[in-house]
Structure formats: structure tokens, C-alpha cells
Amino acid sequence: MASSFDQTILVTGGAGFIGTHTVVQLLGAGFNVCVVDNLQNSVIEAVDRVRELVGPMLSCKLDFRQLDLRNKAELEKLFAKNKFDAVIHFAGLKAVGESVAKPQLYYENNVVGTLNLYDVMTRYNCKRMVFSSSATVYGQPEQVPCDENSTLMATNPYGRTKLILEDVARDVQRADPEWRIILLRYFNPVGAHSSGRIGEDPKGIPNNLMPFIQQVAVGRLPELNVLGDNYPTKDGSGVRDYIHVMDLADGHIAALKKLLSTKEIGCVAYNLGTGQGTSVFEMVAAFEEASGKKIKLKICPRRPGDSSAVYAATEKAEKELKWKAKYGIEEMCRDQWNWARQNPWGYKSKR
Numbered sequence: 001m002a003s004s005f006d007q008t009i010l011v012t013g014g015a016g017f018i019g020t021h022t023v024v025q026l027l028g029a030g031f032n033v034c035v036v037d038n039l040q041n042s043v044i045e046a047v048d049r050v051r052e053l054v055g056p057m058l059s060c061k062l063d064f065r066q067l068d069l070r071n072k073a074e075l076e077k078l079f080a081k082n083k084f085d086a087v088i089h090f091a092g093l094k095a096v097g098e099s100v101a102k103p104q105l106y107y108e109n110n111v112v113g114t115l116n117l118y119d120v121m122t123r124y125n126c127k128r129m130v131f132s133s134s135a136t137v138y139g140q141p142e143q144v145p146c147d148e149n150s151t152l153m154a155t156n157p158y159g160r161t162k163l164i165l166e167d168v169a170r171d172v173q174r175a176d177p178e179w180r181i182i183l184l185r186y187f188n189p190v191g192a193h194s195s196g197r198i199g200e201d202p203k204g205i206p207n208n209l210m211p212f213i214q215q216v217a218v219g220r221l222p223e224l225n226v227l228g229d230n231y232p233t234k235d236g237s238g239v240r241d242y243i244h245v246m247d248l249a250d251g252h253i254a255a256l257k258k259l260l261s262t263k264e265i266g267c268v269a270y271n272l273g274t275g276q277g278t279s280v281f282e283m284v285a286a287f288e289e290a291s292g293k294k295i296k297l298k299i300c301p302r303r304p305g306d307s308s309a310v311y312a313a314t315e316k317a318e319k320e321l322k323w324k325a326k327y328g329i330e331e332m333c334r335d336q337w338n339w340a341r342q343n344p345w346g347y348k349s350k351r
Contacts (some may be wrong), residue, residue, distance in 0.1 A: 009256065010031040010084040012069060012117065015042035017200040018132070020050050020188055021249040022088065024198070027058040029253055036275045037091065038068035041203060045347040059201030067294075069113030072120065079124040086128035086259055087121060088252055088290070089114065092324045095207050096136075100159035110161035111168075118172055127179045130255045131169055134162045135241070140307050144277070145241075147313035148185070148269045155261060155305045166269070173267035180265040182255045187241035187273035187312050191332040192275065192339035199339030200245075201346030209283060210242070210336055217293040217337070218344035224278055224295050228302030233309055237280035238288050241273040241311035244327035244335070248272055254323035273312025274325040283329060290333035291340075 001211075009026055012018050014028050014035030026033050027050075041144035043112040044064070069091055081343040091155040092110040093099070099106040121127065138146045139153035154160040166183055173257060190210040193200030205221070206212045229236040259265060260347075284295050318324045 001110045004245060006035060007260070008083065009153055010078075010082075011035050011262060012089045013037055013042075013132075014088075015039060015046050016090060018186070018245060018248055019090045020046050021193060021245045021314040022090075022200045022252045023050050023062065023092075024053055024193065025246075025253050026088075026256075027054045027061055029062055032061045032063075034063040034065065034078075036067040036069075036078065039193070041093070043201070043347045046198060053193065053195060053197055061079060065140060067175075069116050070109065072116045074104065075120045076123075078288045079120050082123075084126045086130065087117065088130045088254060088256065089117060089125065089267075090132045092132070094134075094158060096156050096158050099161075100156055103157040104274075105146055105235065106157045107254065108163050110114065110301055111156075111164055114165050114168065118168070122176070125281070127176070127180075129169070129181045130181050130233045130252055130259060131164055131165065131181060133151050133183045133185045134159070134187050135273070135310060137163050137166060137185060138310065139303070139351075141310055142180065142307050144291075145311050145313040146204070146271065146276060147272060150318055153295075163234050169257050170267045178207065178260050179267070180262070181267040182259055182265065183267065183269040184251060184255055185269055185271050185312075186248060187244045187271070187310070188242050189209065190242045191244040191246065191327065191335040194205040194335055194338070196335075196338040196342040199336070199343065201343075209240075209280060213284060213287050213295055214336055214340040215286065218340050220344065223298045224284065225298050225300045227306065229299050231302070231308035233279055235281045237277050239277040239279045239311065241310035242278050242283065243273050243325055244332050247274075247325040247327055251317065251321065251323050254317075254321040254345060268320075269320060270317040271312040271314055272317060272323075272325075273314055273316040274328075275312055277311040278329055283333075286329045287333045291337040331347070
């Protein structure tokens, strides 16, 4: 295997929440990185802060292009001018509610964009991909923890795009065994870089629990809507597997190294989670502890289709990727609050 110092990784959607944290770790591991992002749900300021975090020596190994994967001609130009050793593919829309309202947008952006990427990667003989999948492919799990062989199903168009793209990956690899593809099924990424310089900055009212709690803590929202307090769980609130975004970023480095060093991978899926379920009320209590702020709660009806508990079986990633989550909910809340405190309005000043 060539040294990482000679290798260039294309990171699609690299200006987003998980993308920026992964780029920091890639640069730290010695890779050259080219980020492409259409900046639809992210900002260039996030990439500038990555440069600042890694310092001048490493930031010269980071290239950024504003590019939409739906624009195949621009993608072709990029591959014609650069040799990529592998692709980490984050780019995609990911709001469940929006996907229900605008299914065509999700299929076009997530599926068509990815098909373009496969096409151009094939043409330029770059046949190694780490694909950003999601625990949403487990739908309403019949049993927990979910392992990689659990039944796959989706309950909304966003989830279906991930399911379709997993099928595409398996079909592409089956048709051409030169392909090596790792599908990473994330559970619930939270937290931020310990510096507080990069973190999650959703546009509009957040869809996910932690950014919602954070916005209540900094005064941007009056209260947290708790969607159901009568689930058959330890305290009645929904239980999920939350994973620190830095653990998630390290999971991508582990997957990438396996991809670059192992010939017979095929197309294989791994869960990235902690293997622990944490309830909404437990997460609120941990965030209150970390921030010293009281989070006002409003109990709302359950959201249709929400599961009472979803968490990961993590043994496969531990064994085959030699990766295991290091951080617990205390560190997740501490780092999330550090980011929120420094950036109450995200990357922009007050909007």
C-alpha cells in the first residue's frame, strides 16, 4: 500500500457536518484531500475553519471545489485533471420531513448525483468508495441492537434513497469485481470538534435532537419538542444510539485504510455507533449538566413511523475495521455545548 502522503482522497459533501470533521482527520493522517460540495446545506466558512484548525502545513494539502454531482460535465473535468485514490461520498440531502414533502428532489439529488459519480469514477478507473449510508435503512427494526444482517427497509423517501444506493453499490461491485465499496451505516452523529471551531449548523428548525437542544440552550428556540413520552422504554422517551462525530470521522479513516490495503473486500456494510441506547430525557439531562442551562420541554405526540428504540450492534466494525467509539454522552454534550457557546448562530453571525 502506498503511503497516505502520496494518496489523494475525493470527499463529496466535505463542507458538511460529518464531512468537515472527517477532512480534519484525513489531513491529520497524511492524505491529500479534494473536497467538492454544492454548498446547498453548508458554507465555505466551514472549509476555511478546517484549514485554520489543521494549520498551514496541512491546509496546503486541501483543495476545495464548488460542484454539484448532478453536473456530470464538471465532475468529468475534475477527474480529468486529478488522480484520486478513493472517494468518500457524503454528498446528499438528509432531512426526513423534507424528503416526504419533496421526494423527486431527494431521488434526483441523492440517486442521480451518485450514479453520475459511479459513472465518472469507472471511466477514470477510481474504483474505491466509502459510502455514507444510515441506520435509517433498518426502518422499524424488529429487534435491537440492529446488526448488519438485520432486515433492510425504509419508512420515508430519504431512507429509500440510502437503500437504493446500497443496492446500486452491491450491483456495481457484482458487475465489476475490481470495485471495493464500504457502506457505513451511521447511527446519530452529535458533538463537535473539541476546539469548538467546527460543528453542526442546520438551516431552519433542526430535525435532530442535539441541534434542537443546543438552539434552546443558546436562546434561539423557546423549548424542545419531545416527540412522545409514552414509548415502552425506561423513561417513556425514544431511545437512540448517539455517536460522537469525531468517533464517526475516525471510523471513516479506518474504513478507508481497509479499502486501500485489502484487495478482496467486495461491497460490505458496517454499523458505526456506540452500541448503547440513550433516551431523549437522558440526553437532555446530560446536556443540562454540560451547559449549566435548563432546557424547557414541551411534550408532543409521537411522530408517525418513529421507533421506540434503535441502537447498533458494533462488533463487526470493531473486529474488521479495528475501530470502536471512544466517547460517551458526557463528551458529546461537552463538545456540542463548546461549539454552541462559541457559535450560537452557527457559522454566520446572527441571522
